[in-house]
Amino acid sequence: MSFILKRIKEIADQEGISVTALEASIGASKGVFSRALANSTDIQSKWLVKIAENYPQYSPDWLITGKGESKRTDVCQEPLEDYLPQETVKLTNEVIQALKKVISAQQTTIRSQEITIDALQKRIGDMENEK
Template identity: 45%
Template structure:
């Protein structure tokens, strides 16, 4: 996998979001990044620009060339009203994504607890 695609995956993991969610955040059609990752193909530069705009904390040098640190030193991130608003939206998306994960895990736990109870009952009958 090429460096840029690998680093895009690192960003999604670091942000706690799926590639599909990252596509949504940067305004890409569903599958633009995920297909590129799966097929190891290039992506348009406009998607890189949108990643950098939406995630200014990540170093462009790292994203494109895998050189230097992934996260910029704090002083290099220039906060603007636009960045702050975008960050707030990103946190909302992250919270929503994590809530979905928690709800899914709760359902799985309930299913497993029921299964345990059924196995206990079966074991008592033996």
């Protein structure tokens, strides 16, 4: 497995999302990273750019080379608590985590439905060929 792909997986894990959700968040087709992870193949550089643009809290240097810290230090990372009331921060974080779980569950459902649709289309084709 590519070291860059391992770091992409690590970003997804740190964000609390699936690799499929990370793909969707940067506009990549479903399976771009998943297939590359499974097959130990390379990915296009444009996806690294998209990750850097959409996840600015992660160091592009770390993503590409693995050197240094994964989180950037030049990005404002003061906690929300410094700007918002504690109740708002807690609620916001809870809502974000809940939405990430819902999105992940929906993506799993969609994947399952795509598999079912493919199987049904194949079955329809087989039945039409039998006529």
